[in-house]
Each structure stands twice: as structure tokens, then as C-alpha cells.
Amino acid sequence: MKRIILKAGAEKRSLAGHPWIYDNEVAQILGSSGIAQLEPGETADVESLGKTYLGRAFVNPRSKIIARLYSPSKEGVDRGFFKRRIREALSRRTGYDLRRESARLVFAEADFLPGLIVDRFVGWPLEAVEESLKERPLTFEMAEAALGPPLSWLSIQFLIYGMDCRREEIINAFEEILTNDSPPLGLPAGVLEKSSAKVRELEGLPKQEGLIRGTLPDKGIVLFENGFPFCVNLEKGQKTGHFLDQKDNRRRLAGFTPKGARVLDACAYTGGFGIHAARFGAAAVRAIDVSKDALEMAKKNAELNGVEAQITFGEEDVFDALRRYQRNRRERFDLIILDPPGFAKSRSMLSDALRGYKEINLQAMKLLAPGGVLLTCSCSYALDEGRFKQMIRDAAADAERRLIQLDFRYQCPDHPILVGYDESQYLKCGYYRAF
Numbered sequence: 488m489k490r491i492i493l494k495a496g497a498e499k500r501s502l503a504g505h506p507w508i509y510d511n512e513v514a515q516i517l518g519s520s521g522i523a524q525l526e527p528g529e530t531a532d533v534e535s536l537g538k539t540y541l542g543r544a545f546v547n548p549r550s551k552i553i554a555r556l557y558s559p560s561k562e563g564v565d566r567g568f569f570k571r572r573i574r575e576a577l578s579r580r581t582g583y584d585l586r587r588e589s590a591r592l593v594f595a596e597a598d599f600l601p602g603l604i605v606d607r608f609v610g611w612p613l614e615a616v617e618e619s620l621k622e623r624p625l626t627f628e629m630a631e632a633a634l635g636p637p638l639s640w641l642s643i644q645f646l647i648y649g650m651d652c653r654r655e656e657i658i659n660a661f662e663e664i665l666t667n668d669s670p671p672l673g674l675p676a677g678v679l680e681k682s683s684a685k686v687r688e689l690e691g692l693p694k695q696e697g698l699i700r701g702t703l704p705d706k707g708i709v710l711f712e713n714g715f716p717f718c719v720n721l722e723k724g725q726k727t728g729h730f731l732d733q734k735d736n737r738r739r740l741a742g743f744t745p746k747g748a749r750v751l752d753a754c755a756y757t758g759g760f761g762i763h764a765a766r767f768g769a770a771a772v773r774a775i776d777v778s779k780d781a782l783e784m785a786k787k788n789a790e791l792n793g794v795e796a797q798i799t800f801g802e803e804d805v806f807d808a809l810r811r812y813q814r815n816r817r818e819r820f821d822l823i824i825l826d827p828p829g830f831a832k833s834r835s836m837l838s839d840a841l842r843g844y845k846e847i848n849l850q851a852m853k854l855l856a857p858g859g860v861l862l863t864c865s866c867s868y869a870l871d872e873g874r875f876k877q878m879i880r881d882a883a884a885d886a887e888r889r890l891i892q893l894d895f896r897y898q899c900p901d902h903p904i905l906v907g908y909d910e911s912q913y914l915k916c917g918y919y920r921a922f
Contacts, residue, residue, distance in 0.1 A: 488561070489531040490517045491546070491554055498535035501542070501556065504907020506596045508533060508544065508554035524548070527691065528652040530564055545601055545649025549691035555601035555647060564653065569660040572600050574668070580901050585609070585672055587627060587637060589710045590901045591731055592661075595646070597905040602647030602686075603657065606727040607675070608640045610711065612704035613718050613787075623793035624766075625716040630709070638676040639665075640703065642727035645695075646686045658699065677701035681727050685832065696722075707784075709791065713738045715766055716791040717757065718784055730759065732898040733826070736864075736916045737763045740824075743860045743893065743918055744769050748821035751775075751812075751854070753805045753847070758785030758798070760824045760862070765794035769822070772798040775808050806843075809850035819856040831867035840867060841874065845882045852886035855921040860893070868913035875915045883921075893918040 493501075497512035514536060516523050525531060525548040533541040533554055543561055544554035562568065576598040583590045585607070593605040611634050616625070619633045631637065641661060645651040658678055665672045678700040687694055707720040712734050721728035737759055744750070746768040752761030755774035762785075765772050772794075776782050782800045789795040801808065805827060812818040825847055831840030848863055855861060865875050883890045897904065898914035905911045 488543075489523050489525060489529070489546075491525075491531050491533045491544070492517065493533065493535050493541075495536045498539060498541055501533070502539075504905065506544075506556040506601060506908060507552045508556070510548075510551055510553040513553060525553070528648040530649070532561065545647060547648040547690055549648075550689055552689075555596065555649070557599055557601055564649075566656045566660050569600075569653075569657050570664060572598065573660055573664055576600070577664070577668075579903065582900060586670075587711065589712070589729070589731055591899075592901075594902050594911070596908055597903045597911040600650070602645065602650045602690075604644040604646065604727065605661065606642045606729075606731060607672075608642065608708060608710055608719065608721060608728065609637045610708045610719075611637055613706040613709050614704060616709045616716075616791075617706075623791065625709070625791050627711045627714065627716075630711075630716075636673075638708075639673060640701075640708065640721060641675045641678045642681050642721055643678065643699075644684060644727065645680070645682050646684055646690070648690050648692060651682070651687075651690075651692055654699075675701060677703040679703060679721050679728075681721075698722075712759070713763070715762065716788070717759065717762075718787045718791060719757070720784065723780065725756070730756070732866075732902045732914055733759060733864075733916070735899045736862075736896055739894065739896065739918070740764055740862065741767045743822065743862065745821055746770075749819070749856075750822045750824070751820045751851075752824045753808065753851070754825065754827045755785055755800075756781045756826075758788045760826060761785070761798060762788055762792050762794060764822060764824070765789070765797045766792055769797065773801065773820075774798055775801040775803045775805065777802065777804050805847055806850075809847055809854065812854050813850055818854060820854055820859060821856050822860045822862070823851045823855060825851055825861070825863040827864070829865070829867040831869040834869040837867075837869050837874075840870060841878055844870070844875075845878050845885075848879060848882040849886045852883060852888045852890075852921055855888070857922060859921055861890075861919045861921060862916070863919070864914065864916045866914050868910045870915070871909065872912070872915055876917070879917060879919070889922045890919040891922070893920055 542556040683694040719729040744767040747770040750772040752774040761774040
């Protein structure tokens with residue numbers, strides 16, 4: 488086993504729980520007979536200059552992150568390893584009824600499987616739902632009675648070399664656990680790869696998407712989130728196909744949606760927040776997004792939930808739309824939802840991203856009726872909670888609005904936050920009342 492020896496002081500981050508080792512932190516690489524070269528995807532032991540053992544890591548000399556620690560001990564990597572780690576990850580998701588709920592089963596480093604993300608979607612083919620079930624709003628019980636037990640699909644991202652070269656072992660381990668462990672969750676109807684994230688390029692890997700095993704419904708699937716039906720196209724959807732990380736935050740919206748409210752759902756994507764608001768009693772929801780395809784899916788979701796009469800849709804840029812609403816001084820909303828894409832993909836983009844976040848929040852605050860609620864989010868890990876809240880304060884001052892923080896939340900627990908690994912705490916979600 489090769490050994491990575493760190494420069495003096497470089498071990499401090501690892502000792503505090505951070506799993507990444509950068510190439511400029513390495514003093515030397517040793518093999519059994521002296522200086523050695525690392526091979527992409529192999530494992531190596533990491534030590535401080537003072538010979539303190541830090542753990543075993545997946546390595547890639549082509550990446551700036553040359554090593555990603557996965558174990559504090561000298562643990563080998565085989566199917567048994569993956570089965571242990573997957574079972575441990577499942578045991579941390581006891582709050583979910585995985586027989587009927589979609590959930591993230593593995594969240595990369597936060598589940599001690601660096602560079603591996605696995606979402607499991609539970610539901611029925613959209614085509615079967617449309618053919619057999621006409622009553623709206625659709626319920627899980629109606630679908631199960633008409634179509635039988637739900638099916639499941641895995642959507643996987645292999646983001647680093649060490650996981651990419653072990654994909655067969657990983658998929659086999661998942662299928663074995665899901666079908667044989669008690670209680671059995673069932674063999675997935677299909678396994679889809681969604682490895683299109685930028686990090687693969689940084690690892691020297693091509694972006695890769697497509698069906699790996701089984702089948703996938705052409706028109707998409709219908710899953711249930713907080714008891715509400717949503718159509719999801721796993722192949723065309725962003726990231727793994729659907730943003731499971733906001734499920735609890737969408738449910739929390741029930742406490743902040745006044746009956747008869749007028750709502751603006753900016754960056755609506757497929758309608759998750761806006762449809763929840765409509766189901767919770769909003770009288771009128773305006774949902775805007777730049778993606779025509781996402782809005783078409785949002786319209787289907789509104790129909791499945793029986794709220795199509797309450798929601799109007801617009802293909803618009805969030806910056807342009809908020810400025811236009813601001814120019815029309817009659818436009819005021821009781822609830823505004825801002826859930827934009829990540830403006831800061833890295834820390835080098837943070838300054839420009841902060842300007843963008845501040846602009847949309849400032850304009851939204853101006854559009855809120857007195858006592859109205861702003862739900863504002865950021866999924867940029869580079870924008871930490873402190874800077875995010877400071878941006879909100881600055882935007883409120885410029886908008887000449889006073890805010891009361893009603894709640895502040897993060898991603899769902901199936902996207903665990905690993906202490907010492909700040910990148911795992913990426914989603915910030917604040918609820919504010921404006922005066």
C-alpha cells in the first residue's frame with residue numbers, strides 16, 4: 488500500500504474531520520521501495536509528517552484533490568466494504584418509510600463514500616397513472632389500489648475516479664442489499680447514471696449519463712412528496728432528476744402560507760414549492776422559470792394535484808421578472824419563494840454570486856405586502872450561512888424593509904451534514920416576515 492506523507496501542519500484539517508487532501512499539501516509519496524507514483528482510482532494511506540496515521544483514501548493524481556479519506560483505519564475496498572457502508576447509510580435514514588418515500592441513500596463524503604451519490608425514487612410510470620387514474624388530486628393510496636405496490640429506480644452519480652472504476656461492485660452491492668436485506672425494498676426497476684457534474688472533468692473523467700440496468704418509463708414517473716404527487720423525468724431532470732433535499736422545507740411552507748394568499752414562486756423549476764403553497768391554501772400562485780421543459784412538467788404536477796386553476800406559469804428570467812413586477816407598483820405578494828440555482832459553483836465565483844443573490848432578494852422584499860413572507864434559499868456550498876445571512880441583512884437595508892426571521896433550515900436529513908466537512912452543509916433556507 489502506498490503512503491501519502493503530508494507537509495508540516497497540513498494534517499490539521501484532516502484531524503478536524505475534513506476528508507480532502509490537496510496536491511499542494513503533499514510532501515512525498517512512498518511505495519514499498521521508495522518514492523512512488525499514484526495511479527488514478529487506487530487507495531493509499533495518508534500520514535502526517537510526524538507519522539500520525541490519518542486514514543485510507545481514494546486517490547487521483549490528476550485532480551487538485553489528490554486524496555479523499557474514506558476510513559480512519561486500513562480498510563480494504565471490495566463488495567463487502569460497499570455493502571457495509573450502504574447498510575450504515577440506510578441505518579441513518581430510519582426516519583423515512585423507504586417502501587413509499589423517495590430519498591437519498593448515499594450522500595458522498597457525508598456517508599463516508601466519497602464521490603458517490605445515490606438517490607432512490609419510488610413511484611409508478613406516469614403513463615400508467617394517466618391511463619388508469621383520472622380523479623384529482625391523486626393520492627398514494629389511489630395509485631397503489633389501482634396499480635399495485637410502487638416500483639423504484641436508482642439514480643447514481645459516480646463523481647470521482649475511485650468510484651467510477653468500481654461501479655459494478657457498487658451497483659451489485661445495492662441490488663443485493665435492496666432485495667435480500669430485511670425488510671426487502673425490492674430490486675430497482677432501473678438504474679440510471681447521471682454523472683454530468685463538473686467535478687468529473689476535474690477528475691479527468693468524461694461526463695456520462697444513461698440507463699445502466701433495467702428500464703425507465705419514457706414519459707417519467709409519479710412519486711409522492713409529503714403526500715402530494717409529482718411527475719419526475721429522471722433522464723431529463725437536473726442533477727439526479729428531482730431535488731429531494733427541499734422536501735422538508737416545502738412541507739414547512741404550510742405554516743407560512745396564509746389562506747387566500749397571493750404567491751410568487753420564482754425559479755419554480757417543476758413547481759415543488761408553488762404547488763405545496765397552492766395545496767396549503769394559496770388563492771393564486773405565479774410560477775416562473777427560464778426552462779420551458781421544467782414549466783411543462785410543473786403544469787402536469789399542478790393537474791395531478793388538482794390546483795391548475797390556482798397557478799399561472801411564465802417562462803421568464805428571475806432578474807427580469809422581479810424588476811418588471813417592481814415597475815408595476817400594483818404587484819404585491821403575500822409570499823415570495825426564491826430557490827435559484829447555485830450562483831457560486833466555487834469560491835472564486837462568490838463575489839459575483841453574492842451580487843446576484845442580493846439583487847433578487849432586494850427586489851423580492853420590495854414586492855412583499857406588509858407582513859408578507861420571504862422564503863429564500865441558496866444551494867451554493869461556497870456561500871456559507873454567515874455570508875448568506877449578511878446578504879439578507881444588506882438587501883433588507885437597501886430595500887428599506889425590516890425583517891423578522893421566522894425559521895432557518897438546511898437540507899433534509901437524508902443529505903447529512905458531516906461536522907468538519909463544510910461542503911456538506913450546502914443548502915440554506917430562511918423564512919422571513921417583512922414589514
